[in-house]
Amino acid sequence: MINIIKTHKYWRFVEGIPGGITLFLLIAPIILSIFKPIWVSIFITLYATMWLFRSIRLTINLAISYTRSKSFLKTDWLKMIAYSDTPNKLNYDIKALKKRKNFDSNKYEELTNLKKQIEKLKNANQYKTSADIVHAVIYVTYKESYELIRESIKSYADNTYDTKKIIIVFSGEEKDQKNALSYAEKLKSEFGNKFMDFIITIHPYGLLNEIPGKSSNATWGAKRLKDYLDEKHIKYENVVISNFDADTVTHENYFAELTYLYLTNENRETKTYQPMHFYHNNIWGVPMLIRLTVLGCTFWRMADSVDLKIYKSFSSRSMSMQMAIDTDYWDPAVIPEDSRQYWTYYFLSNGKHELVRIESPLYMDAVSANTYKETISEQYKQLRRWAYGVCDLPFVYFNMRANKNIGIFEKVYQIFFLMENHIMWSTAPIIITFTGWLPGMLNPGFRDTVMAYNLPQIISFLLSIAAIGVIACAVMTFIFIPRPKNKPFLSYVGLLFQWLFIPFASIFLSAIPAIEAQLRLLFNKKLEYQVAPKVRK
Structure with missing residues (x-):
């Protein structure tokens, strides 16, 4: 059994490294612009190139990602x-497909690949049918509105898949017990008969070694779900x-797609099935900066999903x-439960943990x-x-x-990517926006050099080409955001022009929150979990 390390005498030191590097990258160019402006010029040129x-x-x-998603949908x-x-x-339809005059090569390839996969699963004694599979939704709530929850x-009740194979585990918080129980009972009364079961539970406040979240x-x-499955004698490996x-x-x-992927993947119980998240529910009702921020997050995740090594x-x-049982569920003492569970199983499986894209x-x-100011503040948080x-x-x-396998x-690769991703998050918008001008501003003797003249032009040229990423995001905005009936077509023009504010949003609603998070870890100022408000207007 692999022992998962959760503490170490140098844990705090490693925890503070990203914050230390970020501070260095933000402060060093200011100091070096005075004494070594050429170094700073080379640094910002390389940074802009990256x-x-x-x-x-x-x-x-x-x-x-978009082409693939459009096809699979x-x-x-x-x-x-x-x-x-x-x-x-399946075999009958493959043979029939070959005889058709309007032969569909893509469909034929899809079905023959499925046939091969089924044979592999049977040879590995891993073949299952959908009759074996049960779904369970762990639905956690704290002070959300009834309309949002409903x-x-x-x-879930309206899914095309047989919802009688879905168990809902409605888990409210003790500090919101009255609302949670009231909402849960109303929803069970309305939708309970559509599901296999509708379990209602309340998470007690203040349990040992837990942080609320x-x-x-x-x-x-x-x-609570495990207790239910044990009582019903349902095998864990058959529950998604x-x-x-x-x-x-x-x-x-x-x-339906999740069921298919679970059935047709080898070693299915060792994989995480990761969907894309689109913030469409209220996208037209939030301030422009919020819309810009969540769209940027969505498109970045979409791009990352192409490379499952970094996804x-x-x-x-x-x-x-x-x-879930093998990883002891989700660590109740940490805030990023999603990534921490990923890494926990990654080490339990000796690096073999894979994500399957849904x-x-x-x-x-x-x-x-409730207000514009509060919304911006909560987005920052x-x-x-x-x-x-x-x-x-450090984890x-x-x-x-410790893992020799x-x-x-x-x-x-994995440590470098983790570091690089977070440090670019906290530094890139600020360095790219301001650092190119520092040598000339802080060192008068540098202003008359050829490099001082060329540097802004070089940086401007590189960033102009890099703007292709912003243009791509602007185009994807038109494709991905459905327009409500009460919104004129010209409202899309506003969505296009909002991308002009990406430098502002990148600094104040992306880089600065990331800097604060890293500095909190550097100076041991732990962050408390706060539920982001989702007020429907």
Whole structure:
């Protein structure tokens, strides 16, 4: 059994490294601009070049991700499940397809690949049918409105998949017990007969070694689910659990696609099934800066999803009940429960943990409070909480060091990417916006040099090309955001021009929250979990 390391005498030191590097990268150019302006000029040129390559990568991967998603959303997942359940029917249709005059090569390839996969599963003694599979939604809530909660539960009840195979575990918080129980009973009365079962539970406040938040509540709900499964004698490996936020609305085919992917993946219980998140639920009702921020997050995640080596668990996602038990559910003492569970199973499986991308998306709410000022403040806090995921670094580092079954190149790659991702998050917008002008401003003698004359032009040229990433995001905005009937077509013009404010949003609603998160870890000022308000207007 692999021992997971959760503490070390140098834990605090490693935890503070990202904050230290960020401070150095932000302060050093100011000091060096006075004494070594050429060094700063070379640094910002290399940094802008790196940003250019990241922007090109974003654009290419965004196009790949969109093309793939568009194709898969047309799939009849119920029909594919039927093929997986009845290989004889699959074989018959493959033969019939070959005889057709209007031969569909893409469909033929899809079905023959499924046939090969079924044979592999049978040879590995891993073949199952959909009759074996049960779904469970761990639905955690704290002070959300009834309207928001009902919309989420209704989307699960309206899925195309057989909802009689879905268990709802409605887990409220003790500090909101009155509302949670009232809402749960109303929803059970309205939708309970559509599900296999509707379990209501309340997570007690102040349990030992817990911090209040999604992780501790979801763990409580999952343990109640385990008791239920034991009572019903349902095997854990046949149960797919989805850990959802309160505002999570599923695409109508979500559970059908998830079932198909679970059935057709080898070693299915060792994988995490990760959907994309689109903040469509209230996207037209939030301030421009909020809309810009969540769209930027969405498109960045879409681009990352093309490379499963760097794509990590985030927010609402699905997995086997067996995996949840193996990882001891979600660590109730940490804030980033999604990434921490990913890394825990990564080490338990000696680096073999894989993510499977789900094309049927989840629809979420962007942050929305009662006033504009409160909304901006709460968005800042949410981004700070997301950026606090850098606290995984000591967990990853010490477990990488202790695990002898993971290759050295894999260790270096994963640690480097974790560091690079968070440090670019906290520094890139500020360095790119301001550093290019520092040598000339702070060193009068440098102003008359050829490099001082060329530097702004070089940086401007590189960033102009890098703007292709912003243009790609602007185009994707038109494609991905459905226009409500009460909004004229010209309202899309506002969505286009909002991207002009990306430098402002990147600094104040992305980089600065990330800097604060890293400095909190550097100076041991722990962050408390705060639920982002989702007020519907």
